[in-house]
Amino acid sequence: MPDEPKRIVEAFSQELHAAYHKAGVRSYEAFAARSTKINRAMHSDTGKHTFVSRSAAYKTLTGKRERLPTWDQVAQFVRVFRAEAADRGIAPDSVGTMEQWKAKYEAASARFWAAKKAAASRIPAMAAAVPAAFSDGPQTWWRAYADVVPAWSERYLNHEPLSHRITSYEPVYVPGLLQTPEYAAAVIRLGHGDEPEERIARRVELRMLRQRHLERVGERPCMWAIINEGALRDGPVGGETMRAQIRHLRSLGRHVQVQVIPAGHPAHDATDGPITLLRFPSSQFQDLVFLEHADSALYPSSEEDLAHYLHAVQKLGLAALMPDPSRTLLRRLEAEI
Incomplete structure (x- = not known):
């Protein structure tokens, strides 16, 4: 992967990882358990939910992906972080609101795809x-x-x-x-x-x-x-x-x-x-x-x-x-x- 797209993915992962620690999530297993609990509640209300496994959380939070996660996945991370923070008496907004993360994601996504397209343009058609x-x-x-x-x-x-x-x-x-x-x-x-x-x-x-x-x-x-x-x-x-x-x-x-x-x-x-x-x-x-x-x-x-x-x-x-x-x-x- 070209250096610039890789740098953008790693920088976004670092921001998610910082929020993960700020929320006090104990482990990737704890993240997956909380994500499943949130999914059950969302499924009963809307019939929709986002699957984020332990291994997917690990790859995303450690920057081992080739591309940015989807917004639905990022939103699930934010839900987990806010719920875990609240359980520990930490202000949920301290890990970021959904609106703040949406803005961060859209900015990172725009930079990422601009860099990928620039790299692709150098490949023979x-x-x-x-x-x-x-x-x-x-x-x-x-x-x-x-x-x-x-x-x-x-x-x-x-x-x-x-x-x-x-x-x-x-x-x-x-x-x-x-x-x-x-x-x-x-x-x-x-x-x-x-x-x-x-x-x-x-x-x-x-x-x-x-x-x-x-x-x-x-x-x-x-x-x-x-x-x-x-x-x-x-x-x-x-x-x-x-x-x-x-x-x-x-x-x-x-x-x-x-x-x-x-x-x-x-x-x-x-x-x-x-x-x-x-x-x-x-x-x-x-x-x-x-x-x-x-x-x-x-x-x-x-x-x-x-x-x-x-x-x-x-x-x-x-x-x-x-x-x-x-x-x-x-x-x-x-x-x-």
Whole structure:
């Protein structure tokens, strides 16, 4: 990771770590226990909560992440710090208010992504290694939805229908290509809740249109999806929507292989964000790596980067349950939610 993004992540982690000590949190185990208690209370009120495990807390507070945590995760840290401080007779505001941490996070996030984009601009563009048919051309199939397509996702949308193998790792959500309409709408509202329902519906329609790529007759692509158990057990949607989504995952055909990383496995929190790799029919075409974030994306394209992310998803696949045990876990999760 370039020095500047690394420095920004470490500086933000140091601020969180200082608040952790100021609140008097005894250990990472105590943090995880308090986080679970807060989640139960929030779940009963809103049906939503954020999963932050002991290992995720350790990585975040010690600056061992490659990227900043999500705002939902930071907000959970702040809730834990304030609750722990109050229990010890320490003024909760001394560890920071939610508004103060939101401002700190937004400032750090802006600096981080500016630094990452500056570093990415020095990497040769993928188009130089890919024939014209695979290059970033004009809007095509998604033209009618251009108003809900951010510029940073155009490259991916142009290439996805050309792929014959899709590998996806998702730590927080079900991959978009495998989402039900109801689940997709709920997830989209998390980031675009202030938009009118018609616009939310257009975003859902676009996501459903993308899924036609997996339903093609003849040269149907294969997909390998690796999903954290936390994304299924503690997903940010209501119970019935989550159960229907899990049923959908169980019903997928043989061309889609779903593997679940158990919540207790160290790899469950080993990667900071989603990773998608597209492979094309001919080996002469370079794979595409897509690292999506809330309001931006990166397309690492050097040979070193491609090897790194391929190795990363392979390690995650080894950590995940095999397809049959994964289906068993999915069945159990559906019954428990």
